[in-house]
Amino acid sequence: MSIFLDENSKVIYQGLTGSTGRYYGLLNREYGTNVVGGTHPKKAGENVEGIPIFANATEAREATGANVSCVFVPAPGVQSAVIEAAEAGIELVVVITEGVPAQDEAYFYNLLKRDFPNTRLLGPNCPGLISPGKANVGITAGHIAKPGGPVGIVSRSGTLTYQALYELQQKDIGVTTCVGIGGDPVPGTSFIDCLAAFEADPDTKAVMMIGEIGGSAEEEAAEFIKNNMTKPISSYVAGVTAPPGKKMGHAGAIVSGGKGTAAAKMEALTDAGVRVGTNPTEAGELMAEIVAGL
């Protein structure tokens, strides 16, 4: 099994007619994702390489039974795209777009939580998710992931997500689902959401978690792990040596006032029984040890 996404997921792309949306939408279809449509308010009735375009998410859902949407629209349009998808009853909305204002993120996160509790938001500013061999939604390169299991991956960083997939593939270890939650201030899906889903998934036997400096998401995850996780976990936190107050290219990656340091996060995770590597390769090796001992 996998979490959040599988071979039965029917996916639409909001922004399929734009160059980035088209590129990745078609790559996702090539991977085997069940791509059923795209949306554009003025291009209903057209198609992108045979993928029908609908006026909005509601029409797309009614015509295709879509339950997942992947959002590639530019940042100014993300808030209305997310609300449109939620109003259409889409169960999983994956926002790849980066550069969404934090005020917008805080607004639509809370709106969905209150008015659309059945819609899960992933992102913004995330690489998406892949259940290898079943479906790939977003910008992850599908061929660096080995299908099967027993490992689930959750990561706050894009390129380190790929690095983690690749490290495991090199060691011939399969992955149930790899979720990139993104590094923005208000991520729709948290580490804890993913950890809970992996804990409940019978095919996932171990979890790899990639964190970053800034915020307190890793510390909260550590608390959750201590109280709720029975499956073994390996982890890596990027930014161990980042100087305080410097913004490292991500909205999320900043250390302020001694809070959110990698050292504090690694300590919290170690205390929770997580095996923490000091670089991505080491975290991969620790996971190989965990898998060998399963």
Place this chain on the structure above:
Amino acid sequence: MDLLEYQGKQFFATYGIPVSDGAATDNVDEAVAIADRVGYPVVVKAQVHVGGRGKAGGVKLANNADECREHASNILGLDIKGHIVKIIWIENASDIAEEYYASFTLDRSAKKHLGMLSAEGGVEIETVAEENPDAIAKIWIDPVDGLSEEVARAWVEAANLNPAANDGAVDILMKLYTAYVEGDADLCEINPLILKPTGEVHALDAKVSLDANAIYEHPEYAQYDATQPRDDREEAAHEKGLQYVGLEGSVGVIANGAGLAMSTVDVINQVGGKPANFLDIGGGANADVMAGALEVINNDPNVKAIFINIFGGITRGEEVANGIIEAMGRVQLDSPMIIRLDGTNADEGRAILQPHLSDMLMMEPTMLDAARKAVSLAQG
């Protein structure tokens, strides 16, 4: 984007928050003219992106034009913790009865806006939080609901300000919340928020950080870009649109993706070296971007070796390799380059690099190997 105090006050003023009458300048004559206009006594305040201005002699009271001239000429050019004062703000001095603290920011953990109000202002809020946490009245605001006047009033009452300040505080906090939300700020802080002997409530300082992602909604924010604190290297990188942070070491870093770039900086430290910078060239790695990145790093005199760490995801290894070769033709490098290329089509990419290898261009199979090589070369 962090605003200077005067920019923050101008930002507040557009939302109707009362601030002192004043103006900013970069020269002494104009400082005196401003002081003459707003009326003495005035306060002359250094405009720098760093705290502790007062202790460093960057904030002075002037009772007349001579004093204003003297303070202005002393403060302009002053070095405050490495920040040279280029701009000063002159404002009419305020009579202060009491000093409070007020702010709005995002609580990332609660995923709601956090408002903080304290009767103990004028000192660092971190100190208050540590020594007397009960002195800070906090509220969490759901962005969908916003802040109602009723809630703001209850919050002000909970903060135990002088009751004479309550009406004025409610009014300012409502306006401050509007400025924070509609102005797309990450932080709006007033410290101190003062009660004057006459009963008015007033913002005596302004600390504002704006969300650079929202600049499309506020084209006027482009003006703040010019006063962001950057060293020469960071300025050059900024002009090329690169995500660059200057550090103090000797190993130049180029990586694709913020996480991988941070991880590269970590690994260099772990093997005993010191990174010269953080540089994320993003998902792609074409010749233009690579050449720009190499140029910025090559111009840093501290750099003795350059570590290029690329993981091909969607971007394929051969595209990256071709980009590096083409960029090398455009930039005359002073330091050797160590490349780690992995991921999609890494073999094809390495094959392209192979014939170009020399003592100025080396390749290592893993991140750790490449870091060790770069560090040993940098340490010569």
